[in-house]
Amino acid sequence: MFSDCRLSYALNTLMLMLPEQPDILQESVFIPATPSDTLHLKRFSENHQGPPVFLVHGSIENGRIFYSNNGKGFAPWLAKQGYDVFVADLRGRGQSTPAISSKSTFGLNHTLQEDFPAFIQKIKDLKGDVPQYWGAHSWGGVLMLAYLARPVIPVQVQAMAFFGSKRRISIRSLKKFFMVDVMWNWFAKATVAVTGALYAKKLKMGSDSETKHSHRQTHQWVVQRQWLDWHDKYDYAKALRNMKLPPTLYLTGAKDDVLGHPVDVEQLMLETGCSQSTFRLLSKANGYLHDYDHVNILTHPDAAKDHFPEVEDWYKKAGAMQPSARQMGSVL
Numbered sequence: 001m002f003s004d005c006r007l008s009y010a011l012n013t014l015m016l017m018l019p020e021q022p023d024i025l026q027e028s029v030f031i032p033a034t035p036s037d038t039l040h041l042k043r044f045s046e047n048h049q050g051p052p053v054f055l056v057h058g059s060i061e062n063g064r065i066f067y068s069n070n071g072k073g074f075a076p077w078l079a080k081q082g083y084d085v086f087v088a089d090l091r092g093r094g095q096s097t098p099a100i101s102s103k104s105t106f107g108l109n110h111t112l113q114e115d116f117p118a119f120i121q122k123i124k125d126l127k128g129d130v131p132q133y134w135g136a137h138s139w140g141g142v143l144m145l146a147y148l149a150r151p152v153i154p155v156q157v158q159a160m161a162f163f164g165s166k167r168r169i170s171i172r173s174l175k176k177f178f179m180v181d182v183m184w185n186w187f188a189k190a191t192v193a194v195t196g197a198l199y200a201k202k203l204k205m206g207s208d209s210e211t212k213h214s215h216r217q218t219h220q221w222v223v224q225r226q227w228l229d230w231h232d233k234y235d236y237a238k239a240l241r242n243m244k245l246p247p248t249l250y251l252t253g254a255k256d257d258v259l260g261h262p263v264d265v266e267q268l269m270l271e272t273g274c275s276q277s278t279f280r281l282l283s284k285a286n287g288y289l290h291d292y293d294h295v296n297i298l299t300h301p302d303a304a305k306d307h308f309p310e311v312e313d314w315y316k317k318a319g320a321m322q323p324s325a326r327q328m329g330s331v332l
Contacts, residue, residue, distance in 0.1 A: 024071060024079050029126075033091060033118045037106075040095035041122060042067070042087040044079035051158075051319070052127045053078055053085045054119065058138025058165075059218055060198070060206025062094030063087040065137050065298055074135070074311075077304050081312050083133070086123050091115050093208040100209040102196025107213030109230060111143060117152040124155075131158040133315045134246075137298060138260060139218065141165025141250075145272060149239035150229075159318030161249040161311045164260025164294050167268050169222055171261045179258050180222075188215060227271065241273035247318045248274055249311060253292025254283035260294050278314075282307055 027043040042063055055075060057065050066087045067073035075085045090111055092100035123132065134157050136144050141162035148157065169180055183205060192198050192212045200206035210218070217230050227237040252265040262281050269277045282292045289306045290296075297303065 024076055026071075028095065029086075029122060030095075031118050031122050033114050036098070037091055038097050039091060039115060039118055040089040040097075041119060042075070042089070042095075043126075044075045044085040044087070045083075046079050047082055048084055050079075050082045050084040051133060051315075052123050052130065053083045053133045053135060053315075054123060055085065055087045055134075056136045056140035056144060057088070057090065057093070058136070058140045059214075060200035060208055060210055061137070062208040063089045064094060064207065065295070068299075072301070072304075074298050074303070074308060077308050078312070083315075084127065086119070088115075088119050092211065100197050100199075100211050102212075104197060104211040105213070106211060107230075108143070108217040111214070112147050112150070113152055116143070116147045120153060120155050129156065131156040131319070133158055133318075134160040135162070135311070136160075136165060137163045138165055138294065142167050142221065142268070145240060145245075145268075146236050148245065149236045149243070150234060157246045159247045159249075159315050160245075161251065161314055162265075163297050164252045164256050164265065165250065165268060166260055166264035167221060167227060167271065168225070169258070169261070169264055170267065171258070171263055173257065176258045185219065189219075192216075237271050237273075240271075245272060245274040245276070247276040247314070248272070248278075249314045250277060250279045251282060251297065251307060251311075252280075253290075253294070253297045254281060254285070255291045255293040256297065258294075260297075280307075280310070 023046050025045055029041040029043055031039040031041060033039050040063070044067065055063070055066050057063050066075040075087050078085045089096040091106055092098065092104055132155060134144055142165060144160065169176065188198050188205070191203065192215055197212055198210040198215045200209055220230060221227065226235065228235055248269070250265050250269045252260045252262050256262070266279050269279055282288045282297060284291055289302045290300060292300060
């Protein structure tokens with residue numbers, strides 16, 4: 001990340017306060033990550049003094065997985081519980097500019113080395129160096145863990161909650177064969193070779209795009225058994241097992257049968273070696289209102305009264321257990 005970016009944050013931050021729910025403010029914060037790339041951070045808050053929550057989306061999507069036009073979703077819901085919520089649009093996605101194109105040269109290494117530090121620093125600028133609560137959907141959880149294993153700037157993380165997050169897809173089924181082997185591997189690779197980027201929304205594969213590099217790097221981490229860096233072979237899993245991770249809640253739905261299959265979500269939890277992790281399968285058989293899938297685990301109207309409260313309870317318990325995030329879940 002460029003050294004002068006932080007100095008220009010205040011001058012380059014645009015805040016649009018638009019109340020879409022009573023007492024809930026929405027603010028769009030724009031952050032320069034490089035001379036040519038600007039990141040978008042959506043802020044939801046009822047009380048700016050509330051604990052900060054940082055939310056990151058997964059592949060072929062953007063931050064809108066956490067909120068809707070009418071003020072529904074996990075981010076506004078958390079804000080109504082008194083949290084100060086920050087939703088990232090990773091580079092080139094959502095309202096981050098410029099949008100991904102065939103000219104885009106960045107990959108996941110830039111996400112970890114430049115984008116995450118920029119988001120974290122902006123939250124620190126706004127909130128101070130206080131403990132943060134983290135949450136992610138799908139591949140966003142993998143990116144969060146990878147950042148904690150190899151941080152660029154220090155961050156205090158009190159607790160985390162991941163929805164449908166997995167690193168590898170080990171299960172076998174006809175649906176997995178079509179969605180992953182045919183569409184993500186073969187078709188997407190062929191498309192990227194022709195167009196220079198994966199325009200997933202146009203192809204009706206997702207809600208946003210991926211660069212040729214982010215698609216390739218994601219694919220490598222999904223298929224390789226060892227969780228190694230693409231360039232210097234840094235072992236992320238080993239690093240995570242050797243550190244004290246914050247308490248992490250792994251949730252997935254009974255109908256998430258490919259992209260967040262319970263077997264693969266639990267395997268990610270085990271790969272980190274975190275003794276303070278918990279896995280929960282959201283199913284009718286386990287007392288939940290629905291058998292959730294990979295998307296409606298965050299977008300279903302009943303989520304706010306079904307499992308969102310469990311996430312808040314997880315955050316609260318983690319905060320009560322740890323008097324200081326510098327003693328647990330810190331990356332210093």
